[in-house]
Amino acid sequence: MQTFRIAVLEGDGIGPEVTREAMRAAEIAVRREPAGAALEWTKFPWGTDYYFEHGRMAPADYLDQLRPFDAILLGAVGHPKVQDHITLNGLLLPIRRKFDQYVCLRPSYLYDGVDSPLRDKAPGSIDILVFRENTEGEYANIGGRLYQQVPEEVAIQTAVFTRRGCERIIRAAFEAAVTRPRKKVSSITKSNAQGYGMVLWDETFSAVAAEFPQISTESLLIDRAVMEFVRRPESFDVVVASNLFGDILTDLGAIVVGSMGLASSGNIDPTRKCPSMFEPVHGSAPDITGKGIANPLAAILSAGMMLEHLGLKTAAAAIHQAVTAGLKRGEPRTPDLGGTATTTEVGAAVCRRLEA
Ligand code: GGG
Numbered sequence: 001m002q003t004f005r006i007a008v009l010e011g012d013g014i015g016p017e018v019t020r021e022a023m024r025a026a027e028i029a030v031r032r033e034p035a036g037a038a039l040e041w042t043k044f045p046w047g048t049d050y051y052f053e054h055g056r057m058a059p060a061d062y063l064d065q066l067r068p069f070d071a072i073l074l075g076a077v078g079h080p081k082v083q084d085h086i087t088l089n090g091l092l093l094p095i096r097r098k099f100d101q102y103v104c105l106r107p108s109y110l111y112d113g114v115d116s117p118l119r120d121k122a123p124g125s126i127d128i129l130v131f132r133e134n135t136e137g138e139y140a141n142i143g144g145r146l147y148q149q150v151p152e153e154v155a156i157q158t159a160v161f162t163r164r165g166c167e168r169i170i171r172a173a174f175e176a177a178v179t180r181p182r183k184k185v186s187s188i189t190k191s192n193a194q195g196y197g198m199v200l201w202d203e204t205f206s207a208v209a210a211e212f213p214q215i216s217t218e219s220l221l222i223d224r225a226v227m228e229f230v231r232r233p234e235s236f237d238v239v240v241a242s243n244l245f246g247d248i249l250t251d252l253g254a255i256v257v258g259s260m261g262l263a264s265s266g267n268i269d270p271t272r273k274c275p276s277m278f279e280p281v282h283g284s285a286p287d288i289t290g291k292g293i294a295n296p297l298a299a300i301l302s303a304g305m306m307l308e309h310l311g312l313k314t315a316a317a318a319i320h321q322a323v324t325a326g327l328k329r330g331e332p333r334t335p336d337l338g339g340t341a342t343t344t345e346v347g348a349a350v351c352r353r354l355e356a
Helices: 015-030 048-054 062-066 084-098 163-178 197-209 222-231 243-256 297-309 313-328 343-355
Strands: 002-011 037-043 071-076 103-109 127-133 137-146 154-160 184-189 216-221 238-241 264-268 276-280
Touching (some): 015 297, 048 084, 084 137, 103 243, 127 163, 127 243, 137 243, 163 197, 163 238, 184 222, 184 243, 216 222, 222 238, 276 297, 297 313
Parallel strands (some): 002 037, 002 071, 127 238, 184 238
Antiparallel strands (some): 103 127, 103 264, 137 154, 264 276
């Protein structure tokens, strides 16, 4: 029986509350693997509590500590008393870059039993898979500030687009589209205003598209794309976008299909040289932290993506099925989905289905 070593970064706010449920569900799901499998969890207490004590989000060698693991399960990062760029750049973003997790995979699917805020949307009619570039672009963390705290202050922030970086995320999107029924890829940029990096992106998109004649394509500017995500979300299949635009689009996608509480994601190194990291799209949600009402389904679905990545396909399918069936049958749900259930009650309902 194979044992998979999982590093757990519960992080901040609702992170520990939802990660606990995701771990519970994953533990039960792996029992269904025909060849058997075990998960060995190692928790790391990194995040803003660690920051308050040590002045940094994680120890200096934290990437070395994470490297030997098979995967990383992350809850959330962020605290109202710490600037968000410190929490993100001190923990989350270096993991994505150092482990070359260049694919950020974020599905938005309208589940049966969940209402879209848009009128007359049938279950399954919205099924968008966003490939967000995850290691460069606007998140490259290059820049600086000059003459601080004076009227003449200057801040420079540089976006980085490399041919290799564009090519590999766009290719990953096309390869996924080949396996999906609608066989379409939409590329999102703002190349009318960003005339260097995003023009390189557009040119690379055209070059890769030429290798996939069976896939239909469209290139949209981000301002048009956000309109169309609301006006005709059904028309999107696979979407490929830069780091920043992918982040924004997937929050919109999550809301269009009912809730941030259902939005799962994987930060994936397709070469498998480094551990990939799985996390709900939502943040630490300080407004509901400790109230016990955070929706654990995004974290549970992210754990399902992790199991899929680890090759535990039966366990992954079981999680997906348990969540899907629970939503369809109107099982307990948290307030973001119009219910009154607690995080634990929703997690327990998923576990009951997995045990059945
Ligand atoms: N679930 C992880 C988390 O806390 N994400 C918050 C966030 O702001 N992430 C930024 C990003 O994914 O770009």
